[in-house]
Amino acid sequence: MSDLILEVSDLEVHYDGVAKPTVEGVNFALRRGSCIAFVGETGSGKTTSVLAATRLVERATIRAGRLAFEGNDLLSMGGKELREFRRRRIGMVFQDPTASWNPTRRISAQLLDTTPKRERVDMLDKLISLCERVGITNAPSKVNAYPFELSGGQLQRLMIAGALLHDPVVLVADEPTSALDASVQKDLLALLDELRRERDLGVLLVSHDLGVVARMAHEVLVMNTGKVVEQGTVRQVVNAPTHPYSRSLLASSLGMTAPRKARLTSGPAWSAQDPATTGGGAA
Amino acid sequence: MDRPESEGTVMSLLSRSTFRVSPRGVITSLALTLIALVILWPELFIVEDPNLINVAGRFQTPSFEHLFGTDDAGRDIFSRVVLGARFSVGNAILVVLSAAAIGTIIGAVGGWLGGWVDRLLSKSTDVFLAFPYLVLAMAISAAAGRNLTSAVVALIIVWWPSYARMVRTIVRTQKSELFVKAARTLGASGPQIIWWHVIPQATQQLAARMTLDVGYVLVALTGLSFLGLGAQAPSPEWGLMIASAKAYALVAWWYPFFPGLVIVGVVAGSVWLGEGISRDKSPSRRAAKRSRRTNVEVEHADSKESSA
Numbered sequence: 001m002s003d004l005i006l007e008v009s010d011l012e013v014h015y016d017g018v019a020k021p022t023v024e025g026v027n028f029a030l031r032r033g034s035c036i037a038f039v040g041e042t043g044s045g046k047t048t049s050v051l052a053a054t055r056l057v058e059r060a061t062i063r064a065g066r067l068a069f070e071g072n073d074l075l076s077m078g079g080k081e082l083r084e085f086r087r088r089r090i091g092m093v094f095q096d097p098t099a100s101w102n103p104t105r106r107i108s109a110q111l112l113d114t115t116p117k118r119e120r121v122d123m124l125d126k127l128i129s130l131c132e133r134v135g136i137t138n139a140p141s142k143v144n145a146y147p148f149e150l151s152g153g154q155l156q157r158l159m160i161a162g163a164l165l166h167d168p169v170v171l172v173a174d175e176p177t178s179a180l181d182a183s184v185q186k187d188l189l190a191l192l193d194e195l196r197r198e199r200d201l202g203v204l205l206v207s208h209d210l211g212v213v214a215r216m217a218h219e220v221l222v223m224n225t226g227k228v229v230e231q232g233t234v235r236q237v238v239n240a241p242t243h244p245y246s247r248s249l250l251a252s253s254l255g256m257t258a259p260r261k262a263r264l265t266s267g268p269a270w271s272a273q274d275p276a277t278t279g280g281g282a283a
Numbered sequence: 284m285d286r287p288e289s290e291g292t293v294m295s296l297l298s299r300s301t302f303r304v305s306p307r308g309v310i311t312s313l314a315l316t317l318i319a320l321v322i323l324w325p326e327l328f329i330v331e332d333p334n335l336i337n338v339a340g341r342f343q344t345p346s347f348e349h350l351f352g353t354d355d356a357g358r359d360i361f362s363r364v365v366l367g368a369r370f371s372v373g374n375a376i377l378v379v380l381s382a383a384a385i386g387t388i389i390g391a392v393g394g395w396l397g398g399w400v401d402r403l404l405s406k407s408t409d410v411f412l413a414f415p416y417l418v419l420a421m422a423i424s425a426a427a428g429r430n431l432t433s434a435v436v437a438l439i440i441v442w443w444p445s446y447a448r449m450v451r452t453i454v455r456t457q458k459s460e461l462f463v464k465a466a467r468t469l470g471a472s473g474p475q476i477i478w479w480h481v482i483p484q485a486t487q488q489l490a491a492r493m494t495l496d497v498g499y500v501l502v503a504l505t506g507l508s509f510l511g512l513g514a515q516a517p518s519p520e521w522g523l524m525i526a527s528a529k530a531y532a533l534v535a536w537w538y539p540f541f542p543g544l545v546i547v548g549v550v551a552g553s554v555w556l557g558e559g560i561s562r563d564k565s566p567s568r569r570a571a572k573r574s575r576r577t578n579v580e581v582e583h584a585d586s587k588e589s590s591a
Contacts, residue, residue, distance in 0.1 A: 016398075056468060059397070080472075087470025099461040102480055110462070113479060114470040162469070172468075 005169050005202045006030040010065035013052045023049045023226045035203040037217035045226040047174050050204045054090050054172055087114055091163025095175040097155035101147035108143045111162040130161040134191060153184040174206045210250055214238050222246045307559055314552055321368045331359040333366045333519050342535045352537035364545055367519035375501040378438045379493050386446025394454030411444040424512045434513035438503055450485055457481045495557030498550035505546055521546055
């Protein structure tokens with residue numbers, strides 16, 4: 001295995017004004033060229049965990065046993081150092097491609113704003129070549145367009161190009177395809193996978209689609225009500241899930257591969273809070 | 284790609300400018316220029332010393348010599364109205380600018396920082412908003428002394444809270460947008476986000492609101508003067524002129540009529556202009572305009588294709 005980028009242990013996130021922690025006890029280690037997926041239903045804390053691990057959560061307290069990026073402590077970072085870290089080391093792709101762009105500003109302006117002026121011309125060239133790499137045709141005019149002139153798939157591709165602009169080592173993809181239609185989804189996932197290999201990126205993928213996860217990820221964290229209920233390699237989790245919630249999630253998965261077999265159940269047969277049922281065979 | 288950056292900037296400036304070449308735009312520019320001239324150089328329009336008392340020539344009906352007639356002291360009403368613009372409209376603009384500045388700062392700080400700062404600031408804003416504004420303004424200016432300055436200060440005090448509330452809402456909505464989070468991941472700092480994503484949104488709404496408010500503040504200010512709480516004689520402030528004219532309304536209809544007409548005109552103009560800005564500046568309308576333009580281009584391309 002290649003070198004370690006992001007180490008997280010015992011991550012706990014408290015949103016301001018919320019009594020219970022939204023996420024607790026998350027542990028993982030991201031290496032270059034690997035992909036860790038977070039699965040779970042809406043509100044299970046998967047996005048919060050990923051955003052907290054990259055210090056992108058706002059109005060919340062983050063606690064962790066260890067939160068280190070390439071050996072540097074992320075929790076003690078602040079101000080300019082943190083901004084530079086976000087700009088240079090992390091690329092981020094959000095769920096909703098139309099909402100992740102300010103409708104009144106040009107694509108190029110939004111992506112190049114934070115680049116110092118003297119680097120901007122070079123960066124624009126780089127952005128255009130990246131756009132061509134992610135499958136944008138006629139990139140120079142697309143880059144100068146306003147967001148509403150482009151389709152969701154194009155915007156998401158531009159977001160990926162923008163995320164790669166500063167050659168990050170980690171790409172965070174928060175349900176990157178859930179707002180797009182099936183054919184675009186497939187292409188984009190293939191693209192993300194190619195880029196990961198090409199650039200040796202560490203990818204943190206948030207998804208509720210186990211079909212996507214099975215294709216993309218190496219390691220899977222199944223989350224439910226803010227806790228990790230199962231963690232392991234894709235093969236372990238998908239082929240032989242031990243926790244009843246993972247099993248239920250897997251059986252209910254629509255995916256792009258097979259028809260749905262069953263509806264997701266969260267009945268009284270098991271509970272995420274009750275460690276006794278973890279690994280038990282209630283389902 | 285050696286596209287000069289200036290081209291993009293100029294184009295975007297042109298497509299964003301408030302006043303495109305349109306009938307409304309032309310009328311607006313002319314009216315604004317006229318008002319600015321009247322406020323800054325009333326000497327250009329004044330035909331007679333506005334304070335020249337001529338008892339023999341009192342209550343003259345409107346004529347070419349005295350366009351708006353003369354008042355109870357024989358002074359030329361037209362010249363007095365022209366000079367009064369500085370006191371009435373000028374001070375109304377001053378009130379709006381100051382109130383907007385104070386309100387914007389307080390609203391932006393509260394909306395941006397959130398937490399207890401926000402709670403403190405918005406509660407104090409609410410306290411001011413709870414009073415009927417004219418009653419509060421009357422109380423303040425009566426307590427601070429009956430003159431124009433205290434009326435202006437009183438109106439600033441009652442007018443800023445509505446701006447604070449508006450700006451706070453804009454800042455909070457913009458701050459929670461996904462594209463602001465996206466900008467953060469690209470390394471944007473707080474001031475940069477305010478500059479790129481909050482201020483453009485706020486200026487559009489502020490411009491419309493401030494233009495409308497010039498009219499409303501003018502009514503409030505002349506109202507205070509009318510009640511004797513603002514400008515004092517012999518100032519040619521419009522509200523005061525109407526107040527001194529009311530005793531002679533039956534013998535000299537032009538005395539209260541023309542200052543009143545000018546007030547109505549300025550208020551109507553500011554409302555008309557303010558509504559124009561808010562309609563023109565709303566994102567949906569801009570998008571519609573743009574897509575119409577794009578459709579025309581597409582149709583054009585289609586007809587070319589079919590003829591080929």
